Amino acid sequence: MEHKLAIKISSKNVGIVETKYFTFNDLVLENKHKLSQVTVAYETYGTLSEKKDNAILIAHAFTGDAHCAGYHEGDEKPGWWDSMIGHKKAFDTDKYFVICSNVLAGCQGTTGPSSINPETGKEYGTDFPVISMADIVTVQKRLVEYLGIEKLLSVAGGSMGGMQVLQWAMSYPENICSAIPIATTMRHSPQQIAFNEVGRQSVMGDIAWKYGHYYQTGNPDRGLAVARMLGHITYMSDVSMQKKFPIKEKEKSVKFDFNADFEVEEYLRYRGSAFVKRFDANTYLYISKAMDHFDVQKEDFLPAEKNINIKFLVISFKSDWLYPSYQSENIVKYLKMKGQYVTYCNIHSTYGHDAFLLEIKDETNLIKNFLSNLYDEVNSVK
């Protein structure tokens, strides 16, 4: 079979992949609201072992999707964590069966506010029920069950992906052997909520938003683009921005208009306008709220009497000021106090929060060895 591709796919890559869909009925949410039908967009890479003991779930960040590795037919860019997933990579697809799905309330194939409400025949908009991180994880659990897997070897993810990882340990501790939360937190700080709120206000302040019912009249692109611009600033660091957008002499000119005079302005404008083509504004609101309300400690997380044994690998990055290292250290301290197995590394990086997508060599070093030792152990116990 020949593929028309402008680029050459490396032998380490999982190759051409397709997003698949799984639909189930009657999902009861944490707040008791019901969704009569839920479709989940997901991708898988590698092969599920006979014992079904080699499955790893990758949880995506705020604006991510199910496509985390390989290429879609005709695409020139691979999935969002392609450098981590594949032949001999951190998540080695020769050994493991890797699953990634789009989150509930998402807009990349999984049911969300831009999906058609079967009761009205129109998009849900803001009639979509409020969802939580627990609901997101419940939907993932349904998918994992559908794939015939009782216990995952690991759940891994950065940023909001890391929150889902912690939520798995909270909701389904018996169904995971290990957890890899990266650049994340047990709950949002006021600063993190504040940034999200500015993003939401930007969306809701756009006249096109119309209380979320804009699907026939045109999207609030302006507001969503500005929200995304703000987001991008928080994902970088002072140092990484200096390196990426060094101020050129010509940019310093006293004469200016209100176009993008500086490279960083151009970059943010480009990022904003690219984002609105692939992302739904209502999803932005629902998911950011789910993050702000996430608090794994609001109930008894990993109660002693349950005798839970999960191996945790916690990773943070020194220049990450959106999810600072102290938040990961708090996770580590909490888990230690609960007597859990925890390994922690605070990776030196200047990339800021984006580091979890960029510090591939160090992350690979940790994750590959952690998983391989764990997999050997799981196999020797049997």
Next chain:
Amino acid sequence: MRLIVSNKNILLSHLKIADIVGIKSTVLDLGCGNGDLMAYLEKNKNVNSQGVEISEDAIYKCVEKGLCVLHSDIDGVLDVYPSNSFDFVILSQSLQQVKRIDDVLEESLRIGKKVIIVFPNFAHISLRVMLFFKGRAPVTKSLPDRWNDTPNIRFLSIKDFQKFCEEKKYKIIEKYFISNSKYTHILPNLFAQQAIFVITK
């Protein structure tokens, strides 16, 4: 599994630690470095170990060995461990790099039933000679770094440590002295390069 440590005195001290902790004990190694000691104890003594280490590169080596380690300053994490949660807390070659000695030892004795400490003796005759005759800050096999690039911030002798334990009312239950990769008993403060103490409250 064989233990490979280039410095023979430290190798001997690690073998002694393995003897002391025995089989199937629980160990917290503070300043565990590349995890050589922990890996040795896990493989040969069936020990359940955890480590704390400040060097990022060392953390990678520990994870490669399948060890459970925290990337942190020793001072910063001790409060998370419950009292008496380990049979042994080990400070091997790390005491001389600790900022808050009093707190760290007090915490170690709370967390571990016993604490094993291994440190280079700063009053060894070769160091005295270097300082006295050459007038230079000593550089030896036990203290291989020059004054300007040593991680050590404490320079203590065997006598200093014994006096310290006496003042703090810590019980020294075992002690071993190493000189030129052999155990020694004669005038340890003068002739021992490395000292191993097992203390308790």
